[in-house]
Amino acid sequence: SAYNRVINFGAGPSALPVSVLEEAAQGLLNFRGTGMGVAEISHRSKEFQTFLDEFEASIRTQLAVPPTHRILFTQGGGTAQFSAVVLNLLARYRLLHPERGADETVVDYVVTGSWSKKAAQEAARLGGARVHIAADAREHGGKAFDHIPAHGAYRFSQDPALVYYCENETVDGVEFSHDPASPASFPYHLLPQDTLVPLVADYSSSFMCRPIPRLADHAVIYAGAQKNIGPAGLTILIVREDCIVDVDAAARLGAAPVPLIMSYKTLADSGSLYNTPCVLPIYISGLVIARMEANGGMPHYEEMNKRKAERVYKALDEGEKAGVFRRKVQKGSGSWMNVVFEVLGEGAEKRFLEGAEKLGMKGLKGHRCAGCTCFIQIYMLIHGSHRAQIRWRLVALILL
Numbered sequence: 001s002a003y004n005r006v007i008n009f010g011a012g013p014s015a016l017p018v019s020v021l022e023e024a025a026q027g028l029l030n031f032r033g034t035g036m037g038v039a040e041i042s043h044r045s046k047e048f049q050t051f052l053d054e055f056e057a058s059i060r061t062q063l064a065v066p067p068t069h070r071i072l073f074t075q076g077g078g079t080a081q082f083s084a085v086v087l088n089l090l091a092r093y094r095l096l097h098p099e100r101g102a103d104e105t106v107v108d109y110v111v112t113g114s115w116s117k118k119a120a121q122e123a124a125r126l127g128g129a130r131v132h133i134a135a136d137a138r139e140h141g142g143k144a145f146d147h148i149p150a151h152g153a154y155r156f157s158q159d160p161a162l163v164y165y166c167e168n169e170t171v172d173g174v175e176f177s178h179d180p181a182s183p184a185s186f187p188y189h190l191l192p193q194d195t196l197v198p199l200v201a202d203y204s205s206s207f208m209c210r211p212i213p214r215l216a217d218h219a220v221i222y223a224g225a226q227k228n229i230g231p232a233g234l235t236i237l238i239v240r241e242d243c244i245v246d247v248d249a250a251a252r253l254g255a256a257p258v259p260l261i262m263s264y265k266t267l268a269d270s271g272s273l274y275n276t277p278c279v280l281p282i283y284i285s286g287l288v289i290a291r292m293e294a295n296g297g298m299p300h301y302e303e304m305n306k307r308k309a310e311r312v313y314k315a316l317d318e319g320e321k322a323g324v325f326r327r328k329v330q331k332g333s334g335s336w337m338n339v340v341f342e343v344l345g346e347g348a349e350k351r352f353l354e355g356a357e358k359l360g361m362k363g364l365k366g367h368r369c370a371g372c373t374c375f376i377q378i379y380m381l382i383h384g385s386h387r388a389q390i391r392w393r394l395v396a397l398i399l400l
């Protein structure tokens, strides 16, 4: 291209459409005819407010967010939400059950990979409740997170203050299936029926790649922007009204005090403008979201991402048969967004990565974490061209 751009497979921050970046460059110089760049305009100006309203409305339309749920914008990434969901939902629980102390309060975590594990660890750090692991994908002594647990493996608490899961585990490449008939689907039918159980989902690495099933049944859905829709800095929250509570009233009843900026009520009451928002990430994400709507929205992206995943997994299967690849994730639990595999054979991985570089593809080296071998991670750029996604296959052919 005119900018000598490579194909960047990095999972995040991930690549954005060139057309959007060009438009954003214009906006940095002159935002919507104001004569001021978007990074210098007041977030209280009517032009920015209008932009924010359109951004929110487009997310609402594309994901079919019902009126029972607010869309909020904040900062601090997924990591800040590891803490915020616990604090806000423990405050809600305290308001509902003022008589129950920390020892009678439980939060349920479904652990399917390194991100949900981290979230559960943060809940344990914060205290205020017992952390119950409702399911752990490594339950049979295995070290690897390589599948979504079968429905029979889940044990939910009676009346948890929250039930947490991560829809797509970015590092491990494990994702819940959206096909309710699949054993790798989320077991909604096992959740306690008698309460409006606050279901929390981390959608950081799969946001807007397909519709969110049973969105209305969730209490909180959150996603950092930097995987699919924009630069790092923006976090998007979809929060059910009953989970937006007066955290100070809860603190008076003994709940932990919640920093104002982490309180969902602060964000909701101020229209996500309690303090200065991250204007530039909001702007670029807003442009991406508008482009997605113009392209046909979720039906278009779901169809495209499904096809990409099928092609990549087909090529991986061929590579497995030929003995050059090994999938890290069991069939049925594989992610549409990031596909994790090993390249087998002495020096083969190095040759694979070098071959990819020569074809202008970067960011294919997977995460390296303690205790796991090095692996390749293909992040399926939702804004990339179809051909770009599967160009890696040419490199695979060198090995085959």
Ligand code: PLP
Residues within 6 Å of the ligand: 012, 076, 077, 078, 079, 080, 115, 166, 168, 169, 170, 171, 202, 203, 204, 205, 224
């Ligand atoms: N959750 C998931 C699924 C992620 O992939 C990440 C980051 O990669 C996080 C949470 C943490 O997000 P952040 O880096 O925005 O704090």
